[in-house]
Amino acid sequence: FRRELMRRVAAVLEADFPPEVWRAFWAHVVEEKPASKVAAEQGINVWAVYTAKARVLARLNEELADLAED
Numbered sequence: 001f002r003r004e005l006m007r008r009v010a011a012v013l014e015a016d017f018p019p020e021v022w023r024a025f026w027a028h029v030v031e032e033k034p035a036s037k038v039a040a041e042q043g044i045n046v047w048a049v050y051t052a053k054a055r056v057l058a059r060l061n062e063e064l065a066d067l068a069e070d
Helices: 001-012 019-030 037-044 046-068
Strands: none
Touching: 001 019, 001 046, 019 046, 037 046
16 A cells, blocks of 8 residues: 555656756665666756655655555
8 A cells, every 4th residue: 555655645746856867866765776786877966865765755744644644
């Protein structure tokens, strides 16, 4: 159930972010790549990877809070 819930929430959230933000988040958090590697692969700085992670996780927390209230 949790995996399916996360898959659905991720599909909704992905549309809310620019592709480069989503790719940085996904590579770092889901694929568990180090921020430095993600930054090098995507041609961005490490701070941008951490910022992408923070933005997406904040939005994810909002979505999950909304679901918990329903």
